[in-house]
Amino acid sequence: MTIPAEIDTPDIMIDLDILERNIARMAAAVREKGLALRPHAKTHKVTEIAARQMAAGAAGLTVATIGEAEVFADAGIEDIFIAYPLWISPQKAERLRRLASTATISVGVDSAAGATTLGSSLGQAAGSVSVLVEIDSGHHRSGVRPEAAAAVAEASSRAGLKVAGVFTFPGHSYAPGMPAEAVAQEQQALREAAESLAAAGFEATRRSGGSTPTALLTDGSEATEVRPGVYVFGDAQQLELGRCAMEDIALTVAATVVSHHETPPDAPARFIIDAGSKILGSDRPAWASGFGRLIDHPDARITALSEHHATVEWPDSRTLPPLGERLRIVPNHVCLAINLVDDVAVTSNGALVDRWAVGARGKNK
Amino acid sequence: MTIPAEIDTPDIMIDLDILERNIARMAAAVREKGLALRPHAKTHKVTEIAARQMAAGAAGLTVATIGEAEVFADAGIEDIFIAYPLWISPQKAERLRRLASTATISVGVDSAAGATTLGSSLGQAAGSVSVLVEIDSGHHRSGVRPEAAAAVAEASSRAGLKVAGVFTFPGHSYAPGMPAEAVAQEQQALREAAESLAAAGFEATRRSGGSTPTALLTDGSEATEVRPGVYVFGDAQQLELGRCAMEDIALTVAATVVSHHETPPDAPARFIIDAGSKILGSDRPAWASGFGRLIDHPDARITALSEHHATVEWPDSRTLPPLGERLRIVPNHVCLAINLVDDVAVTSNGALVDRWAVGARGKNK
Numbered sequence: 001m002t003i004p005a006e007i008d009t010p011d012i013m014i015d016l017d018i019l020e021r022n023i024a025r026m027a028a029a030v031r032e033k034g035l036a037l038r039p040h041a042k043t044h045k046v047t048e049i050a051a052r053q054m055a056a057g058a059a060g061l062t063v064a065t066i067g068e069a070e071v072f073a074d075a076g077i078e079d080i081f082i083a084y085p086l087w088i089s090p091q092k093a094e095r096l097r098r099l100a101s102t103a104t105i106s107v108g109v110d111s112a113a114g115a116t117t118l119g120s121s122l123g124q125a126a127g128s129v130s131v132l133v134e135i136d137s138g139h140h141r142s143g144v145r146p147e148a149a150a151a152v153a154e155a156s157s158r159a160g161l162k163v164a165g166v167f168t169f170p171g172h173s174y175a176p177g178m179p180a181e182a183v184a185q186e187q188q189a190l191r192e193a194a195e196s197l198a199a200a201g202f203e204a205t206r207r208s209g210g211s212t213p214t215a216l217l218t219d220g221s222e223a224t225e226v227r228p229g230v231y232v233f234g235d236a237q238q239l240e241l242g243r244c245a246m247e248d249i250a251l252t253v254a255a256t257v258v259s260h261h262e263t264p265p266d267a268p269a270r271f272i273i274d275a276g277s278k279i280l281g282s283d284r285p286a287w288a289s290g291f292g293r294l295i296d297h298p299d300a301r302i303t304a305l306s307e308h309h310a311t312v313e314w315p316d317s318r319t320l321p322p323l324g325e326r327l328r329i330v331p332n333h334v335c336l337a338i339n340l341v342d343d344v345a346v347t348s349n350g351a352l353v354d355r356w357a358v359g360a361r362g363k364n365k
Numbered sequence: 366m367t368i369p370a371e372i373d374t375p376d377i378m379i380d381l382d383i384l385e386r387n388i389a390r391m392a393a394a395v396r397e398k399g400l401a402l403r404p405h406a407k408t409h410k411v412t413e414i415a416a417r418q419m420a421a422g423a424a425g426l427t428v429a430t431i432g433e434a435e436v437f438a439d440a441g442i443e444d445i446f447i448a449y450p451l452w453i454s455p456q457k458a459e460r461l462r463r464l465a466s467t468a469t470i471s472v473g474v475d476s477a478a479g480a481t482t483l484g485s486s487l488g489q490a491a492g493s494v495s496v497l498v499e500i501d502s503g504h505h506r507s508g509v510r511p512e513a514a515a516a517v518a519e520a521s522s523r524a525g526l527k528v529a530g531v532f533t534f535p536g537h538s539y540a541p542g543m544p545a546e547a548v549a550q551e552q553q554a555l556r557e558a559a560e561s562l563a564a565a566g567f568e569a570t571r572r573s574g575g576s577t578p579t580a581l582l583t584d585g586s587e588a589t590e591v592r593p594g595v596y597v598f599g600d601a602q603q604l605e606l607g608r609c610a611m612e613d614i615a616l617t618v619a620a621t622v623v624s625h626h627e628t629p630p631d632a633p634a635r636f637i638i639d640a641g642s643k644i645l646g647s648d649r650p651a652w653a654s655g656f657g658r659l660i661d662h663p664d665a666r667i668t669a670l671s672e673h674h675a676t677v678e679w680p681d682s683r684t685l686p687p688l689g690e691r692l693r694i695v696p697n698h699v700c701l702a703i704n705l706v707d708d709v710a711v712t713s714n715g716a717l718v719d720r721w722a723v724g725a726r727g728k729n730k
Contacts, residue, residue: 142624259507
């Protein structure tokens, strides 16, 4: 696909046709398993994409912050899960109270102290907020051991909050060969946590799991819902993990070749494009083959990244793309890339058809 | 310093007193060497900071993109260098023409083709734009060999552009022990490039070098100006390179402890804060000891980073900071961190005194 002339570089492009296919495919696959789909909107931060996810049957959205929840609630999304162990400041309490008066809000908790603070800060409004206890299923970030879920649920209940269930993020699935093992650990953790709650008299109505690398491997025996995010766009990480193919990539960064590095004879040929870490993001897991991929040149690699430059190592030293040529880059981690722009170019059949605001960009609080 | 209660987390805080001290100190040191100071404003993107740099005697600003130049020209900065080998699209030509009609604009070139395209795209306005030929002094990103500078200058002159000089970015100074060697290479490259120009009949009036790790090591024998950026704030990279001390850090990220990870007995104690890669940035050079530092806890390290979580490894397992405690984080690379927020909290003597818009945030084009 040629980059439409109206698009100057660097810019983020969304292929609407691929986006809609990705949304429909995940919706159908999750529905077939009897699971609810609650896509994580931190990936896209765009209300037009959330609307398409809801129209395809999503049960609601997942977000990471109150600020993201505010944007999507303002856009009419009625059921939002803030999948994060919020520590409630006075400012956050005020905003969460307001939010809970306009939408069905659930939030994560992973400590008795966090639950107590949440409930007491919300006061009268505590009863209108549900909590899901976060479980560590092997990622070792936030979350309690499954057998410790009941204590957090009890503290939540004492604080006036409704206990809706348990959730986990199997983030350790983000490594080659790990998804199957991470899913098994996730399912076991959800079961044990639900048992912990049951023993204390709580029903874990919602048992919520990750995530783009694992969602299609999860069955409905332990989980009731999944929260994939990246599947709408795909990215170089998912590509290298084997969770999507190049033709599933819906988000690319349009870039221009701005410099031909004078390569020493014994070094691989390389050139510089005008897309750096301030539009691609600089995530690079140890197993990734570079800082991003080129959609039409699968053998090329981005070997170095500055704020406004990427160094592309080129497989064929005889035919470097000329200065001024425009290329499409697949970022390693789309969630970071789209958070760096105010709006995105939307294309269909190779033509620019719209621009969408990234409404929840920068909503870190 | 306690984080003022009005500041909710995560948020970026600027210590005005330290900022002004950093600005004054660099201005004095560079003036003493007889060099011009042209600070790189991609670091801060804030017009209030640019105004302070100009008031301290800066000759003008450096920026990376036309979009950044537009923001600072609108704020009244009269002399701006876009230190980037721009490839001029029709959109960029139109914007650069407009810019050159309101401010003194110089731009980078590192190819005859780039210079020709720039000149012909600008048309009548070419004569009002100066170019500096970019030289590769060892960073091996953009830039030509010093002896190839004349060919680019000649193409620029044929295209109707004014040749003002040469510049280089000694980016390879960003590694432990490298600044002194990088400065020597930078000075040699600037001299050879100026000689190359002189042999072709061009005077390199401006001979422009980097950069926070090198600026204070550069003397006035070869360079005429330096372009440091990060010195206004400092960051964990500069700290670990020995280019600033903890008391020089003017930008921190206010964060809250949200989760206590249940650490296995044989593992270092750790906890989770609510500042992740979407406010700290995820740059981590191989030599860095983590993804950031804690300003009041020099032995702590950020060992893992997600979008909204950072994992802090804590030196003293007996006294973890309690849930809800607020801590100040030093990002690895401030240029990425400030680009993730719309505005920043400005403090003086521990009190919130202002909020500044990050006016050039996201101006990638």
